[in-house]
Amino acid sequence: MLNEYLRKILTSRVYDVAIETPLHIAPFLSERLGNQIWIKREDEQPVYSFKIRGAYNKVAQLTEEEKARGVVAASAGNHAQGLALAAKELGIKAVIVMPRTTPDIKVRSVKARGARVVLHGDAFDEAFAYSQKLVAEKGMTYIHPYDDPEVIAGQGTIGMEILRQMKQPVDAVFVPVGGGGLVAGVAAYIKALKPEIKVIGVESTESACLAAALEAGQRVTLPEVGIFADGVAVATIGEETWRIASECVDEVITVTPDEICAALKDIFDDTRAVAEPAGALAVAGVKKYVERYACEEQNLIAVLSGANVNFDRLRYVSEVAEIGEGREVILAVTIPEEPGSFQRFCSLLGKRPITEFNYRFGDSEHAQIYVGVKVGPEPGARAELISELRAESYPVMDLSDNEVAKYHIRHMVGGLAPASVTNERLYRFEFPERPGALLKFLRTLGKRFNISLFHYRNHGAASGRTLVGLQVSDDKIEQLQGYLLELGYPYWDETENTAYQLFLR
Known part of the structure; x- marks a missing residue:
């Protein structure tokens, strides 16, 4: 063999x-x-x-009679493009049968390489059955993607x-x-x-x-x-x-x-x-x-x-790559519901970068936060972080391997504010993506006003985007404006934002 x-x-x-x-x-x-x-x-x-190698080698060795009848395949992937180019180079008619659900970019790529595309059925099995019909009716040669x-x-x-x-x-x-x-x-x-x-x-x-x-x-x-x-x-x-x-x-x-x-x-x-x-x-x-x-x-x-x-697809890949490498830890942490809690928690993380921070006010005693933290590549870095937090009496749950948490809950944390949240104002901030920027933010505002909503995600850009809900009574708004100027970060008042009013208030 x-x-x-x-x-x-x-x-x-x-x-x-x-x-x-x-x-x-x-x-x-x-x-x-x-x-x-x-x-x-x-x-x-x-x-x-690599598919061009096998497709071309197969088509190049067909008899002249087989070449004259043309070739066909059922494929929505790389084999389709490989066969289309192989047939074009050899001057042979090629028909590629694809499910109707095939992304348009793949359909265009096959057409650009000279093949005729037939969209048939909603799944591969239906496309394959139609390709076999062309073989039976027109004598075309079916080019298998691998078993030949x-x-x-x-x-x-x-x-x-x-x-x-x-x-x-x-x-x-x-x-x-x-x-x-x-x-x-x-x-x-x-x-x-x-x-x-x-x-x-x-x-x-x-x-x-x-x-x-x-x-x-x-x-x-x-x-x-x-x-x-x-x-x-x-x-x-x-x-x-x-x-x-x-x-x-x-x-x-x-x-x-x-x-x-x-x-x-x-x-x-x-x-x-x-x-x-x-x-x-x-x-x-x-x-x-x-x-x-x-x-x-x-x-x-x-x-x-x-x-x-x-x-x-790249958005999904970038979100989970660090988790797949073991360099991002996803945690659910319970902290006291009081001014300064966020700052104390973030201080415990040291120089570990925060990749995500989600919170919505729940009750007056405890706050449940969803946080992503980057850890080093060395073995045990994840366990070390969790041990440090638990040593400071924080209840911690590791969600890094929880499929629901990674792919769904992280986008759903929050919801409508409970009735106990009053005088909430919403602000959108941009701050430099560097160590200490988030802590500076929390030190300036977090000790003075109760934070009722917090959302931050690392986007890999020079500036971090943060959405913050602050409980501010009317008589304290002028004081808040002074602290915002002291902070020095660009900000926007989004309290009247339609999306906020519909989904978070």
């Missing part, structure tokens, strides 16, 4: 359109992990994904390039796994020539079909898959890819969506590349591998498989 795939890979016709992508060292990640971490940059392909020997061989050229480019001994290569075409091709080549090199598949915990198959000893179908890492959202490993992977893949590591987000940030920090979630799987796997085996001074290579990410 390996000799046959070695021949196929060595004779693949991928370089008519694909490029030999660079292999880059990741300096920050390498220093942090104590190993040499290398990134194989498949995001630099013409379609920003020529597609697998095309992807295997990545393994060939890695061994050619890497001048130092390689300890392990980490490969994202969806349907298995990429890991099968890379593993087949590496194991044929360098069987001592580990090939490690990396899957999302939401779609770990290879891990499930290895545990069962046969292909299985997952009951459901998550689509955060949509490029690998496959329920069943391919038949041919399973045959290869079951013999050639040394281990499978699964990673969570939070860990994928942290890896996306690592990739950006080291390369300035914005990977797609599936593209960052391998880097997330490297980090987990190093932690699991405590290895040092090894050469570990991660395949960055693609960069086709919707821009609106």
